[in-house]
Amino acid sequence: MxxxxxxxxxxxxxxxxxxxxxxxxxxxxxxxxxxxxxxxxxxxxxxxxxxxxxxxxxxxxxGFINLHNHCAMTLMRGVGTDLALMDWLNDAIWPMENAHVDHDMVALGARWSMAEMLSTGTTTFSDQYFYPEAVAAQAIEMGMRCQLATPIIDFPTAWAKDPAEGFQKTVALHDKYKSHPKVHVALGPHAPYTISDATFNQCRTLADQLNLRIQCHIQETQGEVDEAIEKTGQRPIARLEALGLLGPDFQAVHVVALNDQDIETLARYNVSAVTCPDSNMKLASGFARTRDLWQAGVNLCIGTDGAASNNDQDLLSEARSATLAAKGSSGDATALNLQQTLQMMTLNGARALGLEDQIGSIKVGKQADxxxxxxxxxxxxxxxxxxxxxxxxxxxxxxxxxxDGQLKVDQGRIAGLDIDELVNAVKHQRKSMEPQ
Ligand SMILES: [Zn+2]
The missing domain is CATH 2.30.40.10 (Urease, subunit C, domain 1)
Incomplete structure (x- = not known):
């Protein structure tokens, strides 16, 4: 024995x-x-x-792997219900963010998100939000694995006045956590419509130098694609290909408005695609062609997106939406079968993060998540x-x-967390964020 x-x-x-x-x-x-x-x-x-x-x-x-989230947006749960994407961003979300995002707000919202993720079976997540250093500290305290895609965007934010400061802070965060077993720093350029060619080029250079992954919202709506063609003459994926951004370290989030050429390009560069079906349906962005992506050999992953556009952090319910949306939108009942769906939310997520040797399946030698x-x-x-x-x-x-074989949730209770105290803090914070 x-x-x-x-x-x-x-x-x-x-x-x-x-x-x-x-x-x-x-x-x-x-x-x-x-x-x-x-x-x-x-x-x-x-x-x-x-x-x-x-x-x-x-x-x-x-353990489930939630590959796209804006954790702190749990504090904006339910804001701007029933608005279209650009109205939702311009009229509801961005004004609230501009007025209230700071280090402590992000720490609290991230903790609230992690509590919900853990209690619904997620053990690893990717975050893309301001103050990633606050999210890292919370993840370490909760014992969760994470990828922190630092927010890079071509206009001033509460976290960085310009992309240069964002890159500088990314390097500092990478240096701090480069040997940490659970915290992985990545670059999170927001989207092709908010990032210049020069900033994308810097992302590629830094990713190559430091071996960082890149996560970016890509072709979330047809309107985004149409506008890009008007402004640049290119579809966003074609532009990123020309810039040399695409590769196995690239995670393309949403990828709703794709043509056959886009799918072929994503497959050719071994890009990981991250579907967020609840967010896409809620904001009427459309249905990602997940069946076609899978058939083309693209590494298909899944994320909840932020709680403001979902409104939950439950990856199992997200995956249920994904498999139903794949079938309903393709007219093919075999699309995204349940083994594939489970793989999408585990092993494929691990591959996208470069952690497939450690997590993502129940296999001898892997960590016990x-x-x-x-x-x-x-x-x-x-x-x-x-x-x-x-x-x-x-x-x-x-x-x-x-x-890692440590019991984190038992019968709904999260180890080391006073849920009543946390929910009170969350309600108090949200109250302070409501328009006066
Ligand atoms: Zn997002």
């Missing part, structure tokens, strides 16, 4: 490695790393765990397929979340 830290016996395990769901297997964890996956009967003979966790009606999945769902709800029964139950019934409860 070998002594180990933790053994989780599960009715079902969706490893994401080979597209199968294991039954009556156990995941064995030592030192935060998965050291064995085997039938439970065999694990009981081989291991003496310090902690044994049993999921008789449970499904174990890898895991989520346990309880599938015993009466209205999930009769249960034909655990993934179908997980995605479609909306009744699967997150029971536990582990990061």
């Amino acid at each position: 070998k002594n180990v830290d933790l053994q989780i016996d599960a009715r079902w395990i969706a490893t994401v490695e080979d597209g199968t769901v294991l039954e009556y297997n156990s995941v064995v964890i030592d030192g935060g790393v998965i050291c064995d996956i085997c039938p439970t009967a065999q694990a009981r003979l081989s291991y003496q765990p310090t902690r044994l966790h049993s999921l008789p009606n449970g499904l174990l999945t890898p 895991l989520v346990a769902f309880d599938l015993s709800d009466p209205f999930i029964q009769p249960l034909a397929d655990p993934l179908s139950a997980l995605f479609y019934t909306q009744r699967a409860q997150v029971d536990q979340v582990w990061i």
Whole structure:
């Protein structure tokens, strides 16, 4: 019998490695790393765990990876409901941001976002917002993994007066966290319509020098594409290709308004595409061609986007929207099947972040970032397929979340977090942000 830290016996395990769901297997964890996956009967003979966790009606999945978020926007949840994208930005969001974004506001909003992400099974996220240093501190305190795409934009913000200051602060943040196991700094040029060629060129140079990823909102609406053609003579993706921006380190967010040539270009440069279906539907931006992106071999990932445009941070409900939108918009019921959907929110996210050797699937040698769902709800029964139950019934409860084998969520409670105190602080902050 070998002594180990933790053994989780599960009715079902969706490893994401080979597209199968294991039954009556156990995941064995030592030192935060998965050291064995085997039938439970065999694990009981081989291991003496310090902690044994049993999921008789449970499904174990890898921790979810939310690849696009503006975490602090949880404080703007519900602002500007039922407005179109540009009206929503110009009339509702940007005025509130301009008046109220500061270090402490971002720290509080990010913490609130992380609480919701953790309690709904997300263990790794990407953020793109002002004061990324505040988000880094909160993520470290919560024990979450993150990519911080620093906000680069061609006009003054509360965080940086111009792109040069944004790049300078990005380098400082990179230097601070370059050896941190969970915090990864990236560049977040906002969008082609707010970034000049010169600023994009600087992003590419800095990304190459420091080995940083680049995340950018791309072709979110047809209007954005039409305007770009009018101004530059090029579609944004063609412009980025010409500038040499595209590559496997590039994460293109939204990619709603794509033609066949755009999809071919994204595939050719091994760009990761990040779909945010709830935001796209809510702001009437349209449906991303996720089936075509997947078929073209593009690494398709998913994000919630900020809570102002969603309004939640729950990646499972986002993925449910993605698979339904893929089918409904393509007329193909096999589009984005549930194994692909689960892969999109785990392993593909890990690939986009360059972390596929560490996270994204349940595999020996990877970090033990895991989520346990309880599938015993009466209205999930009769249960034909655990993934179908997980995605479609909306009744699967997150029971536990582990990061590096450490229990972060247990029966709805987040380790080390006073949720009542936090929600009071959030309500107080929001009240101070309402127009007088
Ligand atoms: Zn966004």
